[in-house]
Amino acid sequence: MKTFQLKIITPEKVIFDEPVMEVLLPTKDGQVGILARHVPYIAPLHADELVVYKSKQPDDILSFAVDFGLAEFADNQLLILVAAASAAADIDLERAQAAKERAAKLMSETVSDEDYANALALIERESAKIKVASKYRLKRRVN
Numbered sequence: 001m002k003t004f005q006l007k008i009i010t011p012e013k014v015i016f017d018e019p020v021m022e023v024l025l026p027t028k029d030g031q032v033g034i035l036a037r038h039v040p041y042i043a044p045l046h047a048d049e050l051v052v053y054k055s056k057q058p059d060d061i062l063s064f065a066v067d068f069g070l071a072e073f074a075d076n077q078l079l080i081l082v083a084a085a086s087a088a089a090d091i092d093l094e095r096a097q098a099a100k101e102r103a104a105k106l107m108s109e110t111v112s113d114e115d116y117a118n119a120l121a122l123i124e125r126e127s128a129k130i131k132v133a134s135k136y137r138l139k140r141r142v143n
Contacts, residue, residue: 002036022053088136100126
């Protein structure tokens with residue numbers, strides 16, 4: 001199967017830079033699959049799971065929890081720019097759950113519109129981490 005170059009970049013560092021077979025993007029309009037030689041494409045991303053298929057082997061399927069950002073496919077390269085990204089194996093599930101609970105508590109209090117929006121964004125980010133980490137633990141049977 002044909003491949004294309006995938007780069008996942010955060011403000012701090014390049015998270016991933018390798019050839020892949022397929023990527024499933026969490027766009028604002030739903031999940032979008034990208035294969036080699038896809039038409040040029042740009043889409044805003046929302047906080048959710050990004051799935052990367054290096055090959056069709058189960059060990060070559062990677063999941064990342066990504067924050068809000070942008071994806072651009074051109075010249076057989078997919079560039080993903082996000083505020084944050086975490087590989088499934090690197091996510092501390094308990095910490096993500098605690099952060100989500102703190103944000104939910106903050107939203108239930110009387111707060112400014114800005115604080116409410118920030119708490120909502122935090123809930124979405126932590127929910128993505130929880131989803132990805134839970135799937136990873138189930139797949140790998142990790143506690």
